[in-house]
Amino acid sequence: MNNITIRAMLATDWNAVSEIYVEGISTGIATFETCAPSYEAWDAAHMKNCRFVAESNGEILGWVALSPVSNRCVYGGVAEISVYIAGHSRGKGLGKLLLEHVIIASEKEGIWTLQSGVFPTNYGSIKVHEATGFRMIGKRERIGKLHGKWVDNVLFERRSKIVGID
Secondary structure, eight states, X not given: OOSOEEEEOOGGGHXXXXXXXXXXXXXXXXXXXXXXXXXHHHHHHSOSSSEEXXXXXXXXXXXXXXXXXXXXXXXXXXXXEEEEEOGGGTTXXXXXXXXXXXXXXXXXXXXXXXXXXXXXXXHHHHHHHHHTTOEXXXXXXXXXXXXXXXXXXXXXXXXXXXXXXX
């Protein structure tokens, strides 16, 4: 992909970010969510640092953000990744760029483990997680319902080689 800038996500990006999120929701293989939340709800659920957008010629093409997995202090260095790419930009390496960027940023923030739950049928997401050093650690069977049907979730994890190694 040419002319791509990865930059911090701003509140003013929310319209484009939520449109991309809705595109992901509409695939039926990206999330258990069925509609995009308000910016305020999304903002409250995600870490303030490690939110990025990929942009080209003023158009936001994808985004990545981290959310804490628990409010217990022992899990303070563990975060869950959300990464979404606009439909017309999928399959071009943008997801990998965003994941690589957030991995570096997360380590600067003291995050030692990143995890991601992926639907088993989301082959593109599985491929990009594996390409950026994530490993599948298991499958959670029938973990949630989407449109009344039980769906499995594959859990991916990436352990930092520089944070929390002692």
